[in-house]
Amino acid sequence: MVKTDTSGLTQLGANAGLPASPQEAVLERVPHSNAGERYVVRFTAPEFTSLCPMTGQPDFAHIMIDYVPRDWLVESKSLKLFLGSFRNHGAFHEDCSVHIGKRIVELLDPEWLRIGAYWYPRGGIPIDVFWATGPEPQGIWIPEQGVPPYRGRG
Template sequence: MSEKERLNDLTLLSKNENNYFTSPDDAPLEVFDNLYVGRDYKITFNCPEFTALCPVTSQPDFGKITITYIADKKCVESKSLKMYLFAFRNHNSFHEEVVNRILEDIVAVCDPREITVYGEFMPRGGISLDIEASHKKES
């Protein structure tokens, strides 16, 4: 397979895309082939300016999302991930739901060997929340 053919399915990276999605349901997570399937290596994404809306008050909640995974056959393309995470800005969800939703959506598109999603949310009402969700592929 040629380099161009390998990257044909990446629709967001090749565009100067600035139409942001209003829901993670609408934001496609794109993947590409992992050329190093025989090796375990960690990929870490940091989103230090994550925002979602409180499901009760609709006020913004701010936090940092860190995603660390060991790819299997597919890797998550970073611009599609960025746009997916931006889609939470207008999405009402509890912090626990956000972290687990991100984990489940990434597992669904790339089936990594291992993944951990860590959310570190800013204090609201005098208390902060840190949430960690993990998944390990069965051998």
């Protein structure tokens, strides 16, 4: 087994506070030590929060990020801090969801990435946002995200 090169990381193993905003958050990456192997990496953030830009009220989502790496992997602590930086950030559901996907793509240049953002209702309407870099790649098992659509009390 190859040891992952962590020499360039600034947050892992250090006391890193929550960034004040997604723009200030530093996403970090490590080399993909299994280059040539095709597989899906999944991150699940079931307690994601942001703020409504109009009311300042909290919004909650279950975020699922799937990607097929090329040369890089996202470092999970930096991802956790990046996602946490939305806690005091005001943006619409669609903006938060797509921004997360685009930042990761900018960092990693993965073969493929999709984000499923399953937002809990506010004002009686759930908003789910799905974004991907393209069609699912062939020849690789990509599991369903497994988050049921909101059904309310019906």
